[in-house]
Amino acid sequence: MNVAADASAAVTLIRRTLLRPARPVPARVRVRVAALLSVAGSLVYTGQKVYMAAHGQVGMPGHPAPPSVQAQFEHPGLAQAGNASLGLVAALVAWATVARWGDRVPRWALLSALAVAAVMQSLGAVIMMGRADLAPGHLGWNAVYDVVSGxxxxxxxxxxxxxxxxxxRTRARNDSPGRGRTGGAARPAHTAVAAHAALGCALAYGLMKLDWALGGEFLMRQAPVPSAPLNDLLNRTPGAVAGHWASVALALVGVAAALHLSGRFGPLGRIRRTALLAGSWAGCAFMVTRAVGLVGYGFAGDVRVLAGLGSVPSAYEDLARDQAFWDLVLWSPYWLFFGTCWGVAAWRYRRAR
Structure with missing residues (x-):
């Protein structure tokens, strides 16, 4: 009897832990849109791999792998078909996060599959953006598509x-012993939108710096830095690589700060709260000042260089104009948006507390 009781208890424990349905809080509209975009991107990837499998080639349409790489695959069609199946699985995983049938999948199972799919799809997006030719003289629709879609x-x-x-996580807390089910969705307040946007900016910056630290060059040549530091970046000097890793660490700090500003971790003590607000306001001031052009690069300096009003040595004129172009259309808007999000998030956090 004891053996049977122990076995029954073990089965019950497994059902409550490993097989327990996730039942997530209903997704908001922006999350559903993101899920649909993820599904669409995965299906496009699947179609591209099916196309390459039909042609018996490795790579992507318009970007086949070099002959030396093609020779490494005895059956390239099968390899591409396998990649197509992975794309289909990724689409199903993204769909499951917002579909009703996905509510019955255990949290640990879908979260694990989602993490793997997100990492693989993100790496593919980084590779796709890295191969785009972003030189103003050669900028075409294919490069624009690669960057935008990535x-x-x-x-x-x-x-x-x-x-x-x-x-x-919210539903698991509500269903934990002693809490009871609330039945409602503990949705984040509208005041957390700015903090979430700042989190996204910090995460994007950290991923770019991680790509640089690991040997990638995505947007490196478009970075608004002087010629000598740019050469250090391209040549991967020890100081430049160390700077990349320091930037990755700083981005992680920014992600943690943004999560605190969104109210995910509850109230902080006076000292930590003061440090959080001071860092947020300092980041806001620096980023907005940099975007406007009061220190070095920014809207004001970019317009001056592109209009031919800046004093640039003739040897660096082409480089300066190229950097001013990308700073005007990419970096300055990014820093302005990032800094504004920090300021709004800090202001609302201060009022809410």
């Missing part, structure tokens, strides 16, 4: 993954 894919998978973790 950026949207990165953001969408990040939103889907973080949202599912938070929504299932």
């Amino acid at each position: 950026s949207v894919g990165l953001a969408a998978w990040a939103v889907v993954t973080v949202s599912y973790w938070l929504r299932t």
